Structures are given as structure tokens and as C-alpha cells.
Amino acid sequence: MNNETVTPVLEVKHLKKVFGQNEVLKDINEQVSNGQVICLIGPSGAGKSTFLRCLNMLDQPTSGEVLFEGQDLTKLDDKRLDKTRENMGMVFQSFNLFPHKTVIENIKLAPVKVKGEDDATATATAEKLLKQVGLENKADAFPASLSGGQQQRVAIARALAMNPKVMLFDEPTSALDPEMVGEVLKVMQDLASEGMTMVVVTHEMGFARNVADKVWFMADGYIQESAEPKTFFEHPETDRAKDFLAKILEA
Amino acid sequence: MKKFAKWLFLVVTIVVTLGVTGNMNTKADSNTPATDQYLSKVKAKGELVVGTSPDFPPYEFTKNINGKSKVVGMDMEISKKVAHDMGVKLVIRRMDFDSLLVALQTGKVDMVIAGMSKTPKRAKSVDFSNVYYKAGEDLVIKKSDLKTIKSYKSLAGKAIGAQTGSIQYNLVKNQATKSTLKGMDKDTDLILALQTNKIDAIALDQPTAEAYAKNTSGLVAINAHFKDEGEQGSAIAFPKGAQSLVNSANKSIAEIKSKNLIHKQYLPNAGKYLATGKSKSAKAANSMWAYKDFFIAGVGYTLMISAVSVVIGFLLGTLLALMRLSKNKIANGISVSYIEFVRGTPLMVQILFIYFGLGLVVNIPALLSGIIAVSLNSGAYVAEVIRSGISSIAVGQTEASRSLGLSRSMTMRFIILPQAMKNIWPALGNEFVSLIKESSIVSIIGVKDLIYQSRIVQADTYRGVMPLLITMILYFIMTFGLSRLMKFFEGRMTHE
């Protein structure tokens, strides 16, 4: 067996994160292999966002290891960490587009400034990505003039422009009006079917059921269950998960 | 913070000790033959720099001669003679009476002549020439009070004004114990205070009192009848140890006395300048329009000082703000200490410290000192403006930027600062406006800003209120115009 193919893209070992007295993540041990789509679900305040931010080291873990392609990120200096982050795109609940830059400038900024791409190449990539998310006519608009769904699609395109190996999504549809959720999920679904490795924090159970390869259920500082969506949704093992699903379905 | 304070204290102590011991080394009494370098230094640079406070007619006062304000009077004629006898050019520096001796000690001027009485206290810090003139003390009062006020004793329960630090000030303090004493820096302010009934009399030395009385309608001078406290009369002050200069000046004074030049020539000449203040042509010259160049120059200096300071303050403030926001504990500590210290001390003291304190180490001209002090001060305030501008940008912006692989500094440059600037610009405009007003304090070290010029016009014209009114209006035009301009640009920015 070839050893390289089994090296997971992402792996966390004994990950622990404490804010003051608050032990948010207690002991997390999971792997994400190439092309996999993970949906991370769990009650509010469980530490899902914190976990995601530990994956690209926006938050420094208190202890444990975060391995990206076998390399422990907790041991890297700032410079190499910046370099690694290029390979991990992140999409936020509140979009976080740069309001002082146009849509296409938002997308081109990192490729030009970080990777040193020339303007023409960056522009071509940006245009291609805008087409992919269905916003080719909004290149010169400012973020403030776009709807939430459109802003989130630009944010996805902006992350993709760095050609990342993993995409991290933190509740990408939670801040959207219901009628715009679909357009963003569609873009994400396309991305998944193209083979992108993704970790998605979401409350969209439909998306988790249909698109995820695996569902992680997080509560009380641990990943309580890690299972195929079908198994998880139909036969949750823990009481915590049963409770959670019951509440979600009620709503 | 504590560390910084300690450090600063150390520096001040060293600076002061250096200055003091420097003076002590060359201590000398009046009969010592000169062994010092002062005279040869003056001769080498070819000029004698004289400090004076020209609001003390007939000793020294200013006169608008062909649109230029010149210092004239008895003391200036004596200075001319002293400089002439040394074979050098005379250069006159104007400043507040209170700053004169400090300027002498810190080497800003070579000698001070300002109708200054030779007192034992002063003689501790400077060396005096022989006395060149001694006059009695008068009170300037309103003509209408002539019947009731006969001497300082008639002023029990009333207010007497005197120039702070002057001999008359001490006489009033010691003898007129039943009166309230009002000290002011400028004689012209005292006259104004008398005219507007803030005080009931001004204690001045006799020739000065007579000069003011003669040139201000409604005022008269009477003998104050102070007891003699052993005053020695006016003498010229030199730095401690400048025996060579003292000797040279004493020779000139001896000649002046033997030829009776003061009474024959100097006082009558001064009187002529003063007298023109009443003639018809002089009235025209006293109209404010004749002084427009003074006001224009003042506005120019004030705008220049504020503009340069706001630019330097912005650069310094940006640096301080970044240091304050940085994770580096040392940079953060320096920045916090600096900001707290500068914001916790008065601008006036900072200006005096830069001019006189640093002046002991390097000689910085007044204008430059003023700009440096105001810039350093502004930097601390701008730093807080910039810091709050930066802090107002949502953390999501930083997170998005870092997640794309931008480093901390790139994030600051491309994402945070450009957005923060939109909040910072208007605040910077406000800072500019307040600098225009606050920079007026540089006039205390003789920078020729608008306040300084209005002082000159006041002294020149013997008119107290009009120059102040014009100055006020000019300040208002500057600040109002500027804030309108800022509004206009702000409007355009939000349109973008």
C-alpha cells in the first residue's frame, strides 16, 4: 500500500482549546482525507467555530497537534504559517468582504500581494471564478451594493482564487435571507462534486445529509459522533445527538 | 510607564547638572580680571545678541518704522554703544521679561538689558555690570483718581498691578500689604487692566510710568512713596562668569556716565519716539491697517507651524499607534508611556523644556523648537485618534485577510489602514483646527506667530483691545474656514 495516499489532508490529535476558565475543546481527534466533505454540526456554543479557527491557526490551540498534510502547524513560525494559510480557504458567516475594494479587487488581492501573480493572470482567474459563482457581471461593484447571497458567493470565489487544498466554511448561510440560502449551497455542492476537500460548519441538515461524506457531531468539548450522514441521521447513538436532532426537526 | 518617567527624570537631572556646574566652574567676582572666552567668542561671531522685553518705555519699546517694528529706547542706545565699543554688530532678541534670564543662562543671548534692577537674588544666577541708571518708583493711575490716591498707602483694599518678577512687584508685595497684587507679564496688559478697571494702579519705575502717562489719555503718574529697600538701579546682566563682557560693558557705562549721555541724549531720543505717538501722522500709523503686514506674517507663521506639526504629528502618531497595537511589549510600553506622558503635561511646559532644556545641549532656534514641541505633542494625540480608527475596524476583516495568507503587516497596510483612514481624516482635520489655536502658546519663546504679532501691535500702538479683537477674528477665520474645507472634502469622500 502506498503510504502517501493514506496521509490525511488534515488531522488533529488531542486538540484542546481553553479560553480563560472555559474549556471549549477538550480532546479532539479526527482526520479529513483528500476530497472528503465533512459537515460539523452541534449546538450553539459547542466550539464549532473555535475548532475551525484552530485548523488554520487563526486561534492558537492550547495543546495538541494540528497536522496539515502531515505537518504540525502548532510548531510553525509566523512566516511559514502565513504560507500554509494560503492553502486553506475560509468562508465566514458574515462574509467579511473588504468594503473598500470592488468585487474583482477583493478576489485579486491575495493572489497579487501574496503569491505575486501578475495582474493579467489574477484578473483572468478572478473572472473565471466569478463566472463559476454566477456573478460575472458584478466584477466592478462594491460589496455594499450586493445582496447577502451574492456577497457570500464572492467570498467563496475570493477564497478559491488562492487555489486552496481545503475549504473551511463557518455557517456560510446562517446570515442569509432564506431565499438566498439555495444559491450559496448550490455553489458549495458544485465545489464538493469537483472533489474539493471541505469542512463545513452548518445548520443545513439537508445539505449535510445529501453532500457530506461524514458528519461530525460536536458537543461538550468533544466530537461525540462521527458517522456517515445516513447512519447519523437515522440511528444517532448518543442521547446528546438524539436530543439535538429532535430539537432541530421540531423547528 | 514608570520606567520611562525614571529615565526622563535622569535626563533632566543630567541636563540641569551639566548646565549648573558649567556655570559654577567659571564663578568670578566683579574685580577679577577676565580669563574667560565670552568676549572673544562674541568678537569671533561679530555680533552681540541682546535679549530684551520691549514693553518698557522709555527703556525699551517698539516703534513701527516704515512698516517694520523696531525696538527703540534708552537701553537700546546703551546696547548699541556697548556693542560698538566691542567692535561688533548689535542683534536684538525680544522675549518675555520672565524668560530673559533663562535665555541668558542657556546661551540663547549674550546679554540682557531690560531696565532690570540689580538684585542680590538675580546676582546669584547672573553677573551684573555696574548700575547705569537709577530712578524712583511711580504709580500710574487714572486721572479721575488723582484726588484720592496720593501714594501706595491710599490703595489699601485695592488692586495694584506690576510686571511679574520686577522690582516694583516686590516693593508692592513687601510694602503695600493691604492691597492685592496683580502680576502680569506685559506692561501693556497692565495698562489695559487699569483702563478696564481690573486694577486701580500700576507700580512702575518713574521714567516708564511717565512715558505711559504721557502717551495714554486719562492716565497720570504720581510718586509711589515706597520705602527704599536698597535698590541698586538698572544694570546689564551677563552669564555667570562672563567677566570679560562685564568689564567691557562697565567701560562703556563709565563713558556714558561721564558724558551724561543718558540724560542728554538717550532719554530725549526715546521721548521723541514716544511723542510721535501723539502727533497726527502717528495716529494714521496707529490705525490697524498700518499693521496689516504684522497680522499677515502672524497668520502665516501660525498656519505654517500648525500645518507642519499636523503632518509630523500624523507620521509620529501612526508609528506610535502601531507600536501601541503591536504585540511587542517593549514597543507597546514605549508608546503607552509617551502618549500618557505627553498628554499628561501642559504644552507650554513642553515648549519651554524643548527650547531651554534641550537648548543646554543643542542650540535650537525658537521657531524650530516651537514646531518640534507642537509636533511631538500632536503626535501623542494623533496616535490615539489613529488607534481608535484602527480598533473600529471589525475583527472579521483581519480574520478574512489572514485566512487568505496575508501577513500581519500586509493586513494592516492593505486592509485595515485604508478603511481606518476614513474615520481618521475628519479627526485629523479637527486636530489641525485645534493646533491652530493651541500653537498660540509658542509666542512665549518668541516665535512670531499671530499672538506674538498682536502683542507687538499692542505695544506699538498703545491700544489694548483692537489688536486683540482683530487677532480673535483672524483665528476664527482660520479655524472656521478650515473646518468648512474639511467638511467639503469629507462630503466628497463619502460620495466615493
Ligand SMILES: Nc1ncnc2c1ncn2[C@@H]1O[C@H](COP(=O)(O)OP(=O)(O)OP(=O)(O)O)[C@@H](O)[C@H]1O
Ligand atoms: N475569543 C474568545 N475569547 C473567549 N471565549 C471565546 C472566544 N471565542 C469563543 N469563545 C467561547 O467559546 C465557546 C465556543 O464558541 P464558538 O463560537 O466556537 O461556538 P460555536 O459552536 O461556533 O457556536 P455558534 O453555533 O453559536 O456559532 C463559547 O462559550 C464562546 O463564548
Ligand SMILES: [Mg+2]
Ligand atoms: Mg460559530
